Amino acid sequence: MNHLPILPILVPLLGAALSLFVEHRRYGPRMQRGVAWASLGLLALVEALLIAATSQGEVMVYLLGDWPARLGIALVADGLSGWMLGTTLLLAMACLLHACTGWDRRAPHFHALFQFQLVGLNGAFLTGDIFNLFVFFEVLLIASYGLLLSGGRGLRLRIGLHYVVFNVSASTVFLVALGMLYATLGSLNMAEIGQRIAELPPSHLKLAKAALGLLLVVFCAKAALLPLYLWLPESYARAPAAVAALFVIMTKVGLYAVLRVGTLWFGEGAGALAGYGADWLLWAGAATLLLGALGALAATRLRVQVAYLVVVSAATLFIAFALGNAGTISAGLYYLPHSTFTAAALFLVADLIRRRRFRAGERGERELAAALPGKTVPGLLFLVGAVAVAGLPPLAGFLAKAALLSAVPAALTGLVWAVVLGGGLLVIIGLVRSGIRLFWHVPGEDDAPPPPDPDVPARPFETAATSLLLACAVAMSVFAAPLMRQTDAIAAQLLAPQQYLHDVRGTTPQSRQP
Amino acid sequence: MELALASAIGVLTAIGVYLLLRARSFDVILGMTFLSYATNLLIFSAGRLVSGKAPVLKDGVASDLAHYTDPLPQALVLTAIVIAFAMTAVSIVLAMRSRSDNHSDHVDAHEPDAGHGGGA
Numbered sequence: 001m002n003h004l005p006i007l008p009i010l011v012p013l014l015g016a017a018l019s020l021f022v023e024h025r026r027y028g029p030r031m032q033r034g035v036a037w038a039s040l041g042l043l044a045l046v047e048a049l050l051i052a053a054t055s056q057g058e059v060m061v062y063l064l065g066d067w068p069a070r071l072g073i074a075l076v077a078d079g080l081s082g083w084m085l086g087t088t089l090l091l092a093m094a095c096l097l098h099a100c101t102g103w104d105r106r107a108p109h110f111h112a113l114f115q116f117q118l119v120g121l122n123g124a125f126l127t128g129d130i131f132n133l134f135v136f137f138e139v140l141l142i143a144s145y146g147l148l149l150s151g152g153r154g155l156r157l158r159i160g161l162h163y164v165v166f167n168v169s170a171s172t173v174f175l176v177a178l179g180m181l182y183a184t185l186g187s188l189n190m191a192e193i194g195q196r197i198a199e200l201p202p203s204h205l206k207l208a209k210a211a212l213g214l215l216l217v218v219f220c221a222k223a224a225l226l227p228l229y230l231w232l233p234e235s236y237a238r239a240p241a242a243v244a245a246l247f248v249i250m251t252k253v254g255l256y257a258v259l260r261v262g263t264l265w266f267g268e269g270a271g272a273l274a275g276y277g278a279d280w281l282l283w284a285g286a287a288t289l290l291l292g293a294l295g296a297l298a299a300t301r302l303r304v305q306v307a308y309l310v311v312v313s314a315a316t317l318f319i320a321f322a323l324g325n326a327g328t329i330s331a332g333l334y335y336l337p338h339s340t341f342t343a344a345a346l347f348l349v350a351d352l353i354r355r356r357r358f359r360a361g362e363r364g365e366r367e368l369a370a371a372l373p374g375k376t377v378p379g380l381l382f383l384v385g386a387v388a389v390a391g392l393p394p395l396a397g398f399l400a401k402a403a404l405l406s407a408v409p410a411a412l413t414g415l416v417w418a419v420v421l422g423g424g425l426l427v428i429i430g431l432v433r434s435g436i437r438l439f440w441h442v443p444g445e446d447d448a449p450p451p452p453d454p455d456v457p458a459r460p461f462e463t464a465a466t467s468l469l470l471a472c473a474v475a476m477s478v479f480a481a482p483l484m485r486q487t488d489a490i491a492a493q494l495l496a497p498q499q500y501l502h503d504v505r506g507t508t509p510q511s512r513q514p
Numbered sequence: 515m516e517l518a519l520a521s522a523i524g525v526l527t528a529i530g531v532y533l534l535l536r537a538r539s540f541d542v543i544l545g546m547t548f549l550s551y552a553t554n555l556l557i558f559s560a561g562r563l564v565s566g567k568a569p570v571l572k573d574g575v576a577s578d579l580a581h582y583t584d585p586l587p588q589a590l591v592l593t594a595i596v597i598a599f600a601m602t603a604v605s606i607v608l609a610m611r612s613r614s615d616n617h618s619d620h621v622d623a624h625e626p627d628a629g630h631g632g633g634a
Contacts, residue, residue, distance in 0.1 A: 131590060138597050145604060157612040161621065164608060165542055168601050169534065172549045175594055179557035182587065 004053060005062040005077040007046040008085055008122040015039025016115035023109065033100050036111045040093060043118070047089055051082040055486065057493055059503040061128070066509040069128065070192045076128035076504055079490035080333075084125040084256055087337040090472050091249055091344055092118055098348055098465035099242035107151035107240065117143035117246065124253050128504055130181070130215075131188045133257065134174050137222070141167050144250065147243045148235065156238050163235040166221075174218040180211035191504035194264045194497060198271045205272055212265070216258065216277050223254025223314050225281075226288040233295065233307040241351030244303070245344035245469075251314045252336060259321045259329070263494040264501075278322045282412075285318030286419040293426035302350040302434055306343060309389055312427060313339035319416060320404050327407025329491040334484055335400035338476050342388040342397070345469035349381045352462060353438060379439045381466050386431040388473045391424050396477040403484070515563055519555065526552035537626075538619050539609035543602060550598035554591050561587035 015035065022031045054060060054077050062075040096114065104110040120140025127133050145167075149160045182188055184204045185196050200208055221228040232251070236244050258281070266276045292311035299305035313335070320332030356378070384395075391397035401420060408416045476483060493499070526548050533545030561584030569585035571577055613619050620626070 131593075135593065135597075142600070142604070149608065153611075154615045157608060157615055158622065161539060161605070161608050161612055164601070164605050165534075165546065165621075168546050168598075168605065169549070171597070171601075172546070172553050175553045176556055178590070179553070179560040179587070182557075182590075183560035183562075188586075 002053075002060065003062070004046070004050050005060050005075045005126055006064070008043060008050065008126060009075075009119055011043045011046055012039055012115040012118040012122065015043075016112045016119065019111040019115055020109075023112070029105055032111050033104070036096060036100075036104075036114065039115060040089075040096060043122075044089055044093075047082075047085050050077055051086055053077075054079055054082045055489075057489060057499075059500050061504050061507040063507060063509055066511055068509055069189050069504050069507060070187055073132050074128040074189060074191075074504060074507070075126045076191075076500070077126055078500060079486070079493050080256070080260065081125045083333060083337075083487070083490055084252070085122060087252070087340055088118070088121050088125070088249055090337070091246065091340055091469070094341075094344065094348075094465045094469045094472075095242045095246040097468065098245065098462055101459045101461045101465075103151075103240055103242055107147075109146065109150060113143045113146040113150065114246075116140075117147060119143075121249060121253065125256060128191060129189050130193065131178055134171070134178060137174070137253070138171060140250065140253070141171070144243075144247065147246070148239050151240070152238075159235050159238045163231060166231045170218050170221045173214055173221075177211050177214035177218065180207060181215070184208045184211060189504070190260070190264055191501045194267075194270075194501055195505065197265050197273055198269050200271065200273070202272075208273070209276070212273070212276060215261065216281070219254045219257045219261070220281075220284070220318075221254070223251045223258065223318070224288075224311050225315070225318060226284040226291065229288060229292070229311050229314075232311060233299075233304050236307040236310065236347075237301065237303040241348050242465075244307075244347040248310055248340050248344045248347070251310060252317075252340060255314060255317050255321065255336070258318070259332075259494070262321065262324065263329075264497050267495065267497055275324070278324055281318055281322035285315045285322055286415065288312075289315035289319065289419055289423040290426075293423040293430075297426050297430040297433075299430070302353060302438070303347065305430060305434060306346040306350055309346065309427065310343050312423060313343060313389070316401075316404070316420065316423075319420065323408060323412070323416070325407060325409065326488070326491045326495055328404055329494060330484065330487040331400050331403035331407055333487040333490055334403065334476075334480075335397065338396040338400060338473055339389065341469045341473045341476075342385050345381070345466050345473070346385045346389060348462065348466040348469070349378055349385055352378045352381070352466070375439050377463055381463070381470065382435060382439070384470050384474070385466075386435060388470070390428045390431055392428070394477060396473060396480060399477065399480050399484075515565070519559055519563065523552050523555050523559070526555070537621055539605075539612065539621050540619060542621060543605050543609060546605065547598075547602055550594070550602075554594055554598075557587050557591050557594060559587075560590075561585075 018035050019032060022035055057079065060077040061069065063069060064073045064075065099110060117140055120136050120143055123136035124133055124140065127136055145160065145164055148163065149157065152160065178188065181193070184207045185193050187193055187196060197208070224232045236247055239247060262278070266273055268274060289312055292308050292315055295308035296305050296312060299308055317332050317336060320328045320335065388395040388397050391401045401424070405417055405420060530545045530549030530552055533541045533548060536542060536545070564583045567581065567583045569583050569588055575581050616624065618624055
């Protein structure tokens with residue numbers, strides 16, 4: 001059996017264990033960072049092999065413990081998993097680079113928690129079992145609690161309590177849904193459920209609908225859809241910069257789950273449940289997009305504004321995935337890494353700006369709103385990030401939105417175009433206003449002049465981390481054609497789940513005959 | 515038996531939701547605990563209620579669900595219990611830190627103004 005699909009989970013798991021060993025003072029930060037980077041490098045190698053193996057449309061199935069998929073736990077790697085793994089990896093590299101400039105020494109256990117977060121993320125993208133998805137959700141959430149709270153005090157603890165209670169409640173609902181699902185369908189393997197859902201007796205239909213509805217509610221809570229997004233802006237805005245940037249991928253995990261479950265269970269062949277929930281997701285996504293854009297317009301702090309931009313991008317993806325034809329899914333998949341990278345980059349830029357102002361304030365300036373010292377580099381980074389996140393040409397956000405809008409079915413053109421374009425306009429206005437206030441602020445008569453020679457900045461690795469993320473976003477625009485061909489292939493694979501079902505159900509154990 | 519179990523799950527859920535919505539972090543944590551009890555019972559009932567049957571295969575007994583109880587929900591409950599227990603511990607630590615840092619047990623970390631009612 002090919003052991004490739006389990007390695008993206010095992011490598012960071014071992015990396016996390018090793019990070020705990022080298023935490024002792026005796027080893028020092030250089031050793032800890034070395035372990036973290038070694039683990040990430042090995043992960044990159046493994047994932048490159050995995051993506052190469054799955055990019056041509058193969059579905060790799062890995063049976064844990066050699067039990068058949070319907071009885072045991074299966075890991076499944078297909079094009080979508082590879083796409084999400086690659087996105088996570090690039091984001092993690094930039095976040096680790098940023099954290100290694102100093103935050104990792106102030107937050108206890110940072111490296112171990114970071115690696116555990118990667119375990120949870122990679123596992124969620126690779127698992128083919130819905131209960132295992134719950135377990136990996138918990139792994140990544142528990143790591144995120146640690147990352148959010150370690151080294152924090154006061155206000156951050158209060159936000160942290162809200163975040164933990166909200167997510168634990170959502171996990172409870174997840175469990176309720178899983179219990180009901182098992183009671184009605186008798187399996188927790190995703191492919192098996194996809195098969196059985198089509199043959200569901202009418203008497204069980206209502207119970208199954210309730211369970212699946214609860215499941216969608218949980219995914220939407222993780223991905224910050226309309227009534228359930230209120231937890232996000234405050235907790236992301238309070239998190240340390242590198243952690244907030246990494247958290248951007250966490251909303252995408254909920255979206256991934258919606259997409260996976262939607263195409264696998266509610267596709268054409270699902271009988272009475274075909275297209276279940278898609279209308280609701282579309283409307284809720286549209287409303288979230290408008291509210292998120294209004295939030296970005298109203299935000300008074302840059303980090304809160306960026307957090308609302310995360311909500312906006314998640315809502316755009318909800319619209320794309322709820323429409324559910326090959327064109328919109330492909331456009332959404334192309335938009336997903338791009339929006340992740342740019343939102344994360346903007347979190348890092350916001351941190352850069354905040355720290356410079358803070359230093360300037362320490363020098364005796366009265367007003368923190370005074371002009372920013374040494375603003376060329378953050379200004380340029382902010383400009384590129386803002387253009388990318390708002391979906392302006394020539395970057396990939398524009399290409400993705402154009403592809404999305406051109407693939408919208410005719411009946412919904414008015415609604416979707418109005419919402420996406422109107423939301424985009426609000427986002428642009430909000431970002432332009434922030435840019436003017438931050439970078440074009442003309443010192444008035446009562447403002448002290450900015451200090452002439454700020455020796456603050458010069459943590460080159462932070463700028464490098466931000467530039468890496470933005471470079472990924474720009475590279476996505478440059479290589480748009482091959483990437484879009486890849487997302488087209490992934491969308492086609494998702495919309496024809498028969499091969500997935502067949503491969504998962506058809507993989508037989510090698511040494512066992514149950 | 516079904517009625518008794520269903521009522522127990524319902525009552526526990528009601529208690530849990532009520533406590534979860536209260537304004538003191540201690541009450542909220544108790545609410546989460548009650549909700550996890552209700553969930554565990556619900557998962558347990560997903561394998562159908564049978565009494566006096568073992569989940570582990572024995573020699574000489576036909577291996578089908580007429581002679582055994584479904585073992586999978588029990589394994590699921592075990593996982594859920596472990597996770598819920600750990601999460602309770604985490605949130606208690608958080609609540610205690612928040613209380614000592616912010617000098618308040620309120621979930622918003624400060625006492626609401628008397629004029630707005632709320633609280634307690």
